Amino acid sequence: MSHRTISVAVLSGWLLTSAVVPVWAEPAAQTTTARKVRVTGVVRDDSNNISLPGIPVEVAGGETVYTDVDGRYVLDLAPGSHELRVTMDGYEARFIKVEVAAGSRAIDANVGLQMSRFAETVTVTADVAVNSVTSSAESQIAERKNAAVITDNLGSQEMKKNADSDAAAAMSRVTGLSVVDNQYVLVRGLGERYSNTTLAGSTLPTTEPDKKVVPLDLFPAGLLDSVQVIKSYSPDRSAEFAGGLVQIVPLKFPSRPVVDFSYGLNVQSNATGKSIPMSSLGNRDWLGFDDGARAAGGYSEQQDRAPRHLHPRGRLRP
Known part of the structure; x- marks a missing residue:
């Protein structure tokens, strides 16, 4: 065989290989994409048949999607058995099973939620700040x-x-x-x-x-x-x-004994710095207390006839 014949055979083999490989690779990619099946549904309230938007639909061990404004959700699931969990505050949680067959068309899986039954007794607890400052x-x-x-x-x-x-x-x-x-x-x-x-x-x-x-x-x-x-x-x-x-x-009742002292000072303009007439009885009248001179049997008119004066310097003068 000549050198020219060998070159033509090699070139022909290369062209045949380049043309065959893409033909076999394209179906493999299409098979991988076709494995998942679309699952759609609408989440509604069973009592009034109103669609519920914003509801989370969770696939066990998988992704979580939320319903749109019409209450509809869309999932792409691989063939097999799947469990969907639908929850919302005020409603009972709902679990549904979806069987996805290979090569099947879109599957509809609508979900209806029922409102939770509230207990007759509701207990409300809260923490009270006992030592909080309320006087500031x-x-x-x-x-x-x-x-x-x-x-x-x-x-x-x-x-x-x-x-x-x-x-x-x-x-x-x-x-x-x-x-x-x-x-x-x-x-x-x-x-x-x-x-x-x-x-x-x-x-x-x-x-x-x-x-x-x-x-x-x-x-x-x-x-x-x-x-x-x-x-x-x-x-x-x-x-x-x-x-x-x-x-x-x-104030709150104190936890320990409290002692408080206060004092005051007043000025009488009619007496301060002036001479004040006083009775001759008693040496403590300027304090507001009697020293016993006015006790029963101890009073004498002669003693009361000589008035005294309390001068600004605190001296008693007749």
């Missing part, structure tokens, strides 16, 4: 912001910052209030009969025989956690007010 300015602002009624409040930290001695002095700093005689609080300029006062949620009686208003100077600021003024009605409070309701919140 930040807590009072948050409480005022979240209140469902028109309200204004003041915490004990603000009272200490302003050096308020009692509740009446603290209330003078609240918007819309006026304090009369340093003890009576009037809301919105209305009279005393249009206001009410509570302590720890209980209505307080007044100590005044001819007035309804409660004197707030009876409550030291050191015993208060906060003072709140309600200016509108609400279902959880008494409606025995037209101007406003003053709510006094006391």
